[in-house]
Amino acid sequence: MSITDIQVTDELVHDDDHHEEHHEQSFIFKYIFSTDHKTIAKQFLITGIFWAMIGGGLSIIFRLQLGFPDMDMGFLQPFLGDWISNAGKLDPEFYLAMITMHGTIMVFFVLTAGLSGTFSNYLIPLQVGARDMASGFMNLLSYWFFFLSSVIMFVSMFLSTGPASGGWTIYPPLSALPQAMSGSGMGMTLWLVSMVFFIASTLLGGINYITTVINLRTEGMTFRRMPLTIWAFFITAVLGLLSFPVLVACVLLLVFDRSFGTSFYLSEIFIGGEALPNLGGSPILFQHLFWFLGHPEVYIVILPALGITSEVISTNSRKPIFGYTAMIGSILAIAFLSFIVWAHHMFITGMNPFLGSIFMFLTLIIAIPSAVKAFNYITTLWKGNLVFTPAMLFSIGLVSFFISGGLTGLFLGNAAIDINLHDTYFVVAHFHLVMGSAAFFGLLAGVYHWFPKMFGRMMDEKLGYIHFWLTFVGVYLVFFPLHYIGIAGFPRRYYSFTNFDAFSSFVDLNSFVTVAAFITFGAQFIFLFNFFYNIFKGKKAPLNPWNSNTLEWTTPRVPEHGNWPGEIPKVYRWPYDYSKPGAKDDFIPQTVPYHQTKESNTDFENEESKKE
Amino acid sequence: MLDIIIIIVAILILVILFAIFRVSSLVDIIKGDSSTKIPSSNGFQANLLLLFLIVGLIGGIYYSFGGLEEDFVLPVASKHGVITDNLFWWTMAITGIVFIVTQIFLFGFSWKYQHRENQVAYFYPHNNKLEMIWTIIPAIVLAILVFTGWKAWVDITRESPEDSEIVEIMGYQYAWSVRYPGADNVLGEYDYLKIDATNQMGIDFSDRASFDDFIPREIHVPKGKPVRFNIRARDVIHSVYQPHFRLQMNAVPGMPTQFWFEPTKTTEEMRAETKNPDFQYELVCNKICGQGHFAMRYIIVVDELEDYNEWFKSQEPWLKQNADYLTEVPTKLREAASIVAGIENPLGLDVVNGLTISGSK
Numbered sequence: 001m002s003i004t005d006i007q008v009t010d011e012l013v014h015d016d017d018h019h020e021e022h023h024e025q026s027f028i029f030k031y032i033f034s035t036d037h038k039t040i041a042k043q044f045l046i047t048g049i050f051w052a053m054i055g056g057g058l059s060i061i062f063r064l065q066l067g068f069p070d071m072d073m074g075f076l077q078p079f080l081g082d083w084i085s086n087a088g089k090l091d092p093e094f095y096l097a098m099i100t101m102h103g104t105i106m107v108f109f110v111l112t113a114g115l116s117g118t119f120s121n122y123l124i125p126l127q128v129g130a131r132d133m134a135s136g137f138m139n140l141l142s143y144w145f146f147f148l149s150s151v152i153m154f155v156s157m158f159l160s161t162g163p164a165s166g167g168w169t170i171y172p173p174l175s176a177l178p179q180a181m182s183g184s185g186m187g188m189t190l191w192l193v194s195m196v197f198f199i200a201s202t203l204l205g206g207i208n209y210i211t212t213v214i215n216l217r218t219e220g221m222t223f224r225r226m227p228l229t230i231w232a233f234f235i236t237a238v239l240g241l242l243s244f245p246v247l248v249a250c251v252l253l254l255v256f257d258r259s260f261g262t263s264f265y266l267s268e269i270f271i272g273g274e275a276l277p278n279l280g281g282s283p284i285l286f287q288h289l290f291w292f293l294g295h296p297e298v299y300i301v302i303l304p305a306l307g308i309t310s311e312v313i314s315t316n317s318r319k320p321i322f323g324y325t326a327m328i329g330s331i332l333a334i335a336f337l338s339f340i341v342w343a344h345h346m347f348i349t350g351m352n353p354f355l356g357s358i359f360m361f362l363t364l365i366i367a368i369p370s371a372v373k374a375f376n377y378i379t380t381l382w383k384g385n386l387v388f389t390p391a392m393l394f395s396i397g398l399v400s401f402f403i404s405g406g407l408t409g410l411f412l413g414n415a416a417i418d419i420n421l422h423d424t425y426f427v428v429a430h431f432h433l434v435m436g437s438a439a440f441f442g443l444l445a446g447v448y449h450w451f452p453k454m455f456g457r458m459m460d461e462k463l464g465y466i467h468f469w470l471t472f473v474g475v476y477l478v479f480f481p482l483h484y485i486g487i488a489g490f491p492r493r494y495y496s497f498t499n500f501d502a503f504s505s506f507v508d509l510n511s512f513v514t515v516a517a518f519i520t521f522g523a524q525f526i527f528l529f530n531f532f533y534n535i536f537k538g539k540k541a542p543l544n545p546w547n548s549n550t551l552e553w554t555t556p557r558v559p560e561h562g563n564w565p566g567e568i569p570k571v572y573r574w575p576y577d578y579s580k581p582g583a584k585d586d587f588i589p590q591t592v593p594y595h596q597t598k599e600s601n602t603d604f605e606n607e608e609s610k611k612e
Numbered sequence: 613m614l615d616i617i618i619i620i621v622a623i624l625i626l627v628i629l630f631a632i633f634r635v636s637s638l639v640d641i642i643k644g645d646s647s648t649k650i651p652s653s654n655g656f657q658a659n660l661l662l663l664f665l666i667v668g669l670i671g672g673i674y675y676s677f678g679g680l681e682e683d684f685v686l687p688v689a690s691k692h693g694v695i696t697d698n699l700f701w702w703t704m705a706i707t708g709i710v711f712i713v714t715q716i717f718l719f720g721f722s723w724k725y726q727h728r729e730n731q732v733a734y735f736y737p738h739n740n741k742l743e744m745i746w747t748i749i750p751a752i753v754l755a756i757l758v759f760t761g762w763k764a765w766v767d768i769t770r771e772s773p774e775d776s777e778i779v780e781i782m783g784y785q786y787a788w789s790v791r792y793p794g795a796d797n798v799l800g801e802y803d804y805l806k807i808d809a810t811n812q813m814g815i816d817f818s819d820r821a822s823f824d825d826f827i828p829r830e831i832h833v834p835k836g837k838p839v840r841f842n843i844r845a846r847d848v849i850h851s852v853y854q855p856h857f858r859l860q861m862n863a864v865p866g867m868p869t870q871f872w873f874e875p876t877k878t879t880e881e882m883r884a885e886t887k888n889p890d891f892q893y894e895l896v897c898n899k900i901c902g903q904g905h906f907a908m909r910y911i912i913v914v915d916e917l918e919d920y921n922e923w924f925k926s927q928e929p930w931l932k933q934n935a936d937y938l939t940e941v942p943t944k945l946r947e948a949a950s951i952v953a954g955i956e957n958p959l960g961l962d963v964v965n966g967l968t969i970s971g972s973k
């Protein structure tokens with residue numbers, strides 16, 4: 001496709017079957033076992049949405065328990081069976097099972113697979129100018145390993161002994177000993193098996209993303225001209241590749257302890273009326289291994305969301321992203337530092353306090369690149385010409401959450417303050433804002449922004465606005481009050497607070513949070529309708545609905561396998577030439593050579609144009 | 613019947629919502645505003661963002677400064693707690709200012725620079741000076757926070773003073789057990805293999821120091837004297853947490869941990885301060901440990917020093933309460949054990965067991 005074509009942005013649909021040698025594939029190979037990165041991305045997205053609804057639904061049930069502890073939950077008996085007693089009470093162990101599943105599902109299945117899986121897959125080839133991923137088959141395997149892992153995790157929820165229940169961090173000995181809780185039996189075994197497949201999926205995906213970004217960039221797409229989305233996905237994949245194998249090791253040793261009588265994590269245990277023979281293991285070893293993945297994991301979750309936000313904010317501010325180099329620098333700094341801060345999750349585990357001091361220093365350093373990112377987003381908005389598409393609103397919401405939740409990290413990263421806040425609702429509030437909600441908003445911003453490319457149709461704007469406002473206000477109403485009860489010392493993972501005088505207060509606040517959670521969750525059904533209805537019935541999308549610069553908008557309305565019908569376009573400039581002084585439009589796509597834009601070129605660019 | 617009506621009403625509502633949605637999208641198509649890419653409600657969204665900022669800030673400030681029915685700041689009752697509270701509130705002040713300023717900029721700019729027909733965005737790709745400023749200033753502020761936090765942390769986690777009262781706390785599913793060293797001020801050894809239904813803590817009676825150890829029903833600690841908790845667990849990880857003392861340390865099976873602090877307010881004083889005549893310091897489990905996790909409550913009583921000493925003296929050694937366990941004491945120490953534990957008629961028992969043992973030799 002030639003360059004001039006793309007500038008006819010308002011042209012709605014034009015038949016794009018003037019490309020040759022396209023052979024029809026059967027349904028199975030086109031939609032199920034597809035090797036096309038676009039189809040695989042959609043598979044990840046829809047599986048992610050499915051999991052998000054399950055994970056969110058679980059949180060609604062346990063929020064009911066927390067907000068209205070006296071409530072008769074008999075109406076849930078048809079769904080939860082014996083986990084609801086005949087008196088209408090939720091089983092305390094199933095409560096723990098639900099929070100465990102909520103955490104596992106949200107962190108791994110929604111915000112890792114659903115977010116990276118969708119957008120890395122979808123955008124990397126389209127934005128670097130490649131026909132597909134480096135290995136389409138590995139990509140296919142990546143999805144199907146994820147699918148298998150999903151099935152196993154889903155099945156585990158229906159065991160009579162319940163799914164894994166020791167918290168998403170599955171600290172042994174609790175998770176190692178079926179005597180300790182029934183969820184540590186078969187449920188935990190399936191959790192571990194599921195995670196091994198999940199990690200295999202992540203690694204297959206990650207290797208592909210890295211290879212594609214390094215090797216398959218189109219002509220002219222230097223690293224300095226890559227959109228920040230690609231930078232974020234690229235570094236995220238590197239993080240995953242380096243940290244997930246450690247989780248395999250960690251999980252494997254746990255499997256040995258559970259099934260083959262080893263003592264990696266177990267020592268001097270007396271449980272269920274008998275002393276176990278295990279000696280010499282250390283539960284702290286598990287925590288070190290787990291958080292060596294676990295901490296990079298939170299950046300694996302948030303970096304792609306920040307990448308998406310960079311793109312969306314820049315496009316809709318009609319302004320270049322402020323500090324492109326600093327943004328890349330901060331991604332790299334965060335990625336590096338994320339590997340050496342893990343033990344800040346362990347200040348009060350009995351770990352040597354000296355180690356605590358070291359990790360406190362390192363942890364607070366990571367706040368600097370994060371702060372730079374936030375400032376740069378705000379400066380990008382400054383003197384822009386802001387267009388509030390739903391994607392833009394979700395991105396602004398993300399920045400707001402990232403700041404709110406990031407700042408509370410300064411409390412928790414400070415070991416002395418963490419003594420009193422560790423494992424309280426303050427922590428819950430902190431990570432749900434900075435990682436959970438922020439990454440979730442990144443995911444939604446991405447869906448609203450790239451839906452027209454994914455499905456060739458537009459989502460409904462008004463429903464998008466309603467969805468945004470209910471979710472945004474809802475999230476703040478849910479998580480902001482939790483800071484207060486966290487400061488008051490309320491421990492997380494409590495089935496009820498009635499046993500303690502110190503926690504007998506704030507009953508109304510807990511009910512309020514539950515109501516807010518209900519509204520927030522309910523608003524997601526608006527999104528579901530908007531999403532699925534418009535896949536089929538939406539208004540047909542223009543080729544470049546947001547007047548964006550990046551390469552994916554130069555493809556046909558519905559790109560076929562191979563993405564561009566003709567030659568892959570060349571890239572001549574960075575992706576953020578918005579509102580460039582002198583230019584006739586407020587955007588100049590990456591495919592426009594400098595010699596066509598004499599009026600807006602800088603001296604350096606005029607030099608460059610001679611080489612073109 | 614009611615169920616069916618609810619379902620029908622729900623379906624009707626959904627149908628109506630769908631109808632409204634269809635009508636409004638048809639109206640949009642008829643209006644034909646697709647020529648412009650600026651959302652028709654762009655300005656309205658900008659106003660909403662501004663409204664959110666204002667309402668959010670007012671609400672946040674109102675609820676943070678007394679708008680809630682209950683006070684979310686627990687009175688502090690330990691020496692180090694005053695220091696960590698101080699750090700907490702300084703951090704709160706700094707982050708609070710940053711929070712308010714950045715949110716004002718974020719939403720304020722969103723409102724101020726909303727799309728206008730003749731407005732052109734300012735092409736402003738970077739400014740190295742500005743970026744240096746907001747790298748260096750946070751770095752300095754963070755350095756100060758880290759340094760003060762680090763000093764407090766080192767101070768709190770250093771070795772407990774020589775004259776500390778020693779209390780051993782053991783977590784298990786789903787309760788706490790507590791042991792005091794008794795008159796000799798030394799805790800006896802323990803061994804997890806010695807745990808049984810009575811000897812819950814696995815006290816090892818081959819160690820002389822264990823003879824006078826006692827296991828009370830609640831923890832007593834003296835005001836104004838350092839107290840050291842020796843913490844362990846016997847099945848899964850638990851966490852010893854007491855919010856008023858700003859005290860928390862995990863209890864890990866196979867790896868003893870410790871935490872020392874100095875209580876500054878007796879239970880009576882806290883009752884007066886909180887105006888709650890039933891106030892008790894409660895020990896809380898704060899690491900997920902199974903289905904009874906939310907109910908591991910144990911009372912801590914802070915006494916004046918004299919009262920504490922009196923209470924301490926009045927406690928009976930565990931061995932006295934469970935004289936059967938004399939059989940676990942090595943024969944030659946048995947007499948000493950009876951004297952230390954104050955067991956009145958150890959002889960009969962001793963003779964019988966002595967015979968058995970010598971008989972088996």
